[in-house]
Amino acid sequence: MNVRCCPGRLSGLLLLLVALLLPGSLMAAELRIQSDTILRGFERDPGTGVDEAVIPGYEYLRIDAGALTEPGLSVHLYGWGRADFADNNFYEDTTAGEVLYGYVQYRQDDYGLLARLGRQQLFAGVSNEAIDGLSLAADVGDMTRVSVYAGQPVGLDSTNGRNGDSIYGGRVGLKLQDYGALGFSYKNIDNDSNT
Structure with missing residues (x-):
């Protein structure tokens, strides 16, 4: 999937590295994963006079880990991705996605x-x-x-x-x-x- 949102992949890798380096007891404290998948199907005329099938699939993924309900350190990630399974050039890119938020939080x-x-x-x-x-x-x-x-x-x-x-x-x-x-x-x- 081609993700076009970050100023560089370094920020995403840094956030992932911080999440992996958190102490095991912190990661075991709380983990919430929410995944929503949407598959759509419709027909559109892309300007050729013939209707073509468009079958986009969307994935919305949210991950929260760490001290979520009490003070402490936690990691929060949320993003989405799309793939066009018909691959008929209806979308400019057959895949797209965005990281809407991804941060490390400390609450006291x-x-x-x-x-x-x-x-x-x-x-x-x-x-x-x-x-x-x-x-x-x-x-x-x-x-x-x-x-x-x-x-x-x-x-x-x-x-x-x-x-x-x-x-x-x-x-x-x-x-x-x-x-x-x-x-x-x-x-x-x-x-x-x-x-």
Whole structure:
């Protein structure tokens, strides 16, 4: 399968290496695997005046391992792949896929610490971004939460690369008991590549 999503295969190999090097007791703590397979069949006219069969198969795979329900270290992966079993050039590529997220997470209840490294979906004030990078969040006192992040924005279909692209920012939030929260956010995105 041709996966076109990573800035290099090095990040995926690094994440796999970290997962394999986790202590055996941590890996034995909890493991969740969810696999959803969808097989579709339909006919389409690709512009030749003749209907052709299209038979795409989709696989959605989610793996979570480590300390999932308690503080500690864990690994989270989710992605999808598609193969066209009819192979009649309906799709530009007969196979495709994306890694939607893949990160190592450390969670500690003391100070509400949450640290993630890898491809992740980020929600921090004005930010709703997918990044390849690092995010940290922690409580500072009873009423304040601080989060910071930095990395590269994810381009799921990048043709000219992401060299020089960056994203960073953070949020300081004040909890107002039962009334909600008030926060200050900052986000900066630089696009220095050819895309």
